[in-house]
Amino acid sequence: MRGPQIALVTGANSGLGLACSKALAEKGARVYAAYRNPRKAGPLWELTRALPVFPLLMDVNRAPSVERGVRQLLRREGRIDVLLNNAGFVMAGFWEDLSDKDLKDQFETNVFGLLRVARAVLPSMRKQGSGKILNMGSVAAFAAPPGLGPYSATKFAVNSITEALRMEARPWGVEVAEVNPGEIHTSVVQNTRMGEGVFSARSPYSPFTRQFEKLAKERFEKAAPVEKLVQVVLKALGHSPMKRRYLVRPDDYAIYYLRWLLPDALWEWGLGRMFPWSWPTE
């Protein structure tokens, strides 16, 4: 192969993106680590001292910012071998408690932003006749729990986007796949936003919201360390061709296969049991 692999990682200043940037660079790739907020880029600058990691300013919500970032990268390297499409956040809250703007913000980053970066990168990958795009999905792409509907909807959509891009890009030698992790220790909880109406005294869901928060907290106490995901990402990028989907923890396999096996009614009953308010057992 010619020279080191060139990788672009979005949302690289924190959590999964940061850990994957580090791991890819340690494997010898030149990693363009995209961040949007200079005040939060400290950990990235830390990495640049010892590793071929190059911070790149890029807000996936803004087309000019994405285009400029990708152009800069291509000017310096002439190619992009790997895109880890990772930037994203959680907008929590019951559907009725989310404003139009909340919902659009959620999609702007997790879906339109992900697509925007893929669109910016694809022409050069197709031209070079190779490339790998790995989209960050979630187990929320298989299960849509109450209180997390809009986030799940973005990850369901990403699922479809991965499938479509896969079909389109394969003939050009470009591979597209998706990783679907469950809970992992990152800043995702601190960075979670709540829908506008969630804490309003008038919200009909407020008792449920409290139960939801408690459950989320419990689940994150059992979250896996980032290394788990890093291993899977490295494995996926090492495959040729990549499989359509990569799961991470045993729990994630369980969710995936239960979903596959169970009829809708049984699946829903099981999911409902985890959220006692929506499934009161009289």
Next chain:
Amino acid sequence: MQDRPVAFITGCSTGIGFETALLLAREGYRVFATMRDLKKANPLKEAAKGLDLEILPLDVDKPASVKSAVTAAVKKAGRIDVLVNNAGWGAFGALEEFSDGEIRAQYETNLFGLVRVTRQVLPVMRGQKSGRILNIGSLAGRMTFAGIGLYCSSKYAVEALTESLRLELRPFNIKVAVIEPGTIRTPFKANRRKARLFQEGRSAYQKTLERILYFGNHPSSSAPGPEKVAVAVLKALRARRMAVRYPVGRDAVWFPLLRWFMPDFLFDWVLERRYAGFQREGA
């Protein structure tokens, strides 16, 4: 005054919305059939002569329009028992080549608009402690087809919406389901909006897309008509325990089943190589 159940339906100018409005009116519902362009109201008005069906203007993309249509219906009927979220359209093109504007427009109607109407109706249904919401999703919400990736992703999102909303509304005795039609004979395909790059003949996927468009537009004479979807809506409304999803048409039943027992690589091969047949063009 009346104890007819009240139904509120979006996108009733043609196709599935049109037929559903008619069928529900015939079956004794008081129907508010909404559409964004009242100039298209005549066929429905004609067909619904003598029935309890009223047409209201509603563009799901516009918050003010959503608000005034729902408010008007509630003012007249005092309640809404059934909401059918039907308004929608399909974007056509390679996922790589849609502009930001084209992407947002697809979601504005198929997802954000649907949620907007639902959010407006929910307080009414919660007040009644009853109601049923039927989202017109699609087979395309269960699997992704070539050339309509963007549309599919919006319908995948509707699946997630339905599943989570069902649990969120269970304590309020509001039931939610998704109707998943396969290919249905309606103006839907004619109304598809093509990505600009493709329309101008400048797509990197031009030939493949043209072929998909050509074949995709032809063999559907055997596809069921929209009445069949209306019947599925009625069936869901009458079910004592409403299921999560109601597929309509043979393709809507078979494709997910095939996918269910085929390993990923085989399914990929069938769908990507045989069916989609994307090729490396130009060069």
